[in-house]
Amino acid sequence: MISDELTQQTSARPLLEIRDLNLDFGTSRGRVHALRNVGLNVPAGQVVGIVGESGSGKSTLAYTVMGLLPENADVISGSILFEGKDLRKMPAQARRALLGDRLSMIFQDPMAALNPVRTVERQMIDIQHHDQGSRNDKRARAVEMLHRVGIPDPESRIGAYPHHFSGGMRQRVCIAMALLVKPALLVADEPTTALDATLEVQIIHLLKELQQEIGCSVLFVSHHLGAVAELCDRVAVMYAGEVVEQGAVRDIFHNPTHPYTRALLECDPGRIKKSTRTLPTIPGEVPSLLGSKTGCIFSSRCRQAFDRCGQENPVVYRIGLDHVARCHLLGEERLVSA
Numbered sequence: 001m002i003s004d005e006l007t008q009q010t011s012a013r014p015l016l017e018i019r020d021l022n023l024d025f026g027t028s029r030g031r032v033h034a035l036r037n038v039g040l041n042v043p044a045g046q047v048v049g050i051v052g053e054s055g056s057g058k059s060t061l062a063y064t065v066m067g068l069l070p071e072n073a074d075v076i077s078g079s080i081l082f083e084g085k086d087l088r089k090m091p092a093q094a095r096r097a098l099l100g101d102r103l104s105m106i107f108q109d110p111m112a113a114l115n116p117v118r119t120v121e122r123q124m125i126d127i128q129h130h131d132q133g134s135r136n137d138k139r140a141r142a143v144e145m146l147h148r149v150g151i152p153d154p155e156s157r158i159g160a161y162p163h164h165f166s167g168g169m170r171q172r173v174c175i176a177m178a179l180l181v182k183p184a185l186l187v188a189d190e191p192t193t194a195l196d197a198t199l200e201v202q203i204i205h206l207l208k209e210l211q212q213e214i215g216c217s218v219l220f221v222s223h224h225l226g227a228v229a230e231l232c233d234r235v236a237v238m239y240a241g242e243v244v245e246q247g248a249v250r251d252i253f254h255n256p257t258h259p260y261t262r263a264l265l266e267c268d269p270g271r272i273k274k275s276t277r278t279l280p281t282i283p284g285e286v287p288s289l290l291g292s293k294t295g296c297i298f299s300s301r302c303r304q305a306f307d308r309c310g311q312e313n314p315v316v317y318r319i320g321l322d323h324v325a326r327c328h329l330l331g332e333e334r335l336v337s338a
């Protein structure tokens with residue numbers, strides 16, 4: 001079965017629905033096509049992971065949803081429907097009002113989100129709405145949230161400055177701040193990459209627990225496939241600015257279909273036998289995103305590429321009820337099973 005859009009795979013209207021999104025960065029070397037025809041759904045109450053090699057456009061997609069793009073970014077076409085409204089068409093003021101309210105973000109570097117010269121208390125009070133009660137009510141809510149994310153002695157620690165917390169504790173503070181407003185959608189851009197493995201597991205469990213408690217949706221960007229498998233309901237695999245495969249977490253991890261998804265999983269350190277001496281890598285390099293491209297973006301590295309792959313960009317094929325991929329092998333029925 002063939003589908004033109006990645007967004008047709010679920011019947012209930014998703015909380016976030018991205019359609020045919022194209023974005024360029026203007027640079028002195030030319031235009032970098034960082035997002036190409038991106039389609040992605042985030043259903044209400046679900047966690048959607050975005051995975052892919054460095055430079056595949058994961059963070060750009062996350063920042064585009066938040067409307068936090070650098071000046072040289074140019075969203076050329078597409079729509080970003082959030083709660084049914086196109087964020088691209090929303091007046092700037094209305095869009096800004098969503099941030100820290102219906103939309104929250106956690107960054108890789110917690111210091112990017114925290115103001116170093118203000119106490120955590122002040123920042124956590126300021127982030128709450130003026131109609132959310134008195135200063136004391138807001139403080140009590142902030143202390144409760146810090147307790148919830150595992151900050152010891154939150155009643156006194158709340159008065160400290162961000163640099164008084166360790167890296168892991170700072171990320172917990174950021175999670176507390178992001179969730180204090182009970183957002184509908186939390187966008188998390190590599191929130192555990194800077195943490196050691198033990199802390200990463202703790203933070204992932206914490207995020208899962210809080211997400212279920214609050215009932216929000218999460219867009220979770222990560223390099224770490226293990227973390228994605230643990231936390232996410234759905235996964236979108238990105239390569240060179242395109243979403244090449246998307247589906248339920250079990251489909252992506254147990255029935256990967258796109259040759260890139262398969263290669264990515266084969267190279268995952270978490271899945272490789274301990275006896276393996278050298279880590280496998282995907283041969284070749286991510287293509288330059290400058291200039292226009294003919295054919296499938298992965299064809300130069302694909303072991304299964306055939307003539308058509310270098311000539312035409314594949315459409316999106318439906319593999320299962322909730323599983324789609326952009327690959328000519330599906331159209332030609334040349335796919336070998338995983």
Ligand SMILES: Nc1ncnc2c1ncn2[C@@H]1O[C@H](COP(=O)(O)OP(=O)(O)OP(=O)(O)O)[C@@H](O)[C@H]1O
Binds near residue numbers: 027032055056060070
């Ligand atoms: N401000 C910018 N100006 C020009 N090019 C940019 C800019 N920001 C990102 N890019 C380019 O856009 C592409 C996508 O980058 P992005 O950071 O979104 O990838 P990523 O998948 O998040 O990578 P990583 O995992 O390393 O963070 C890359 O080629 C990157 O060099």
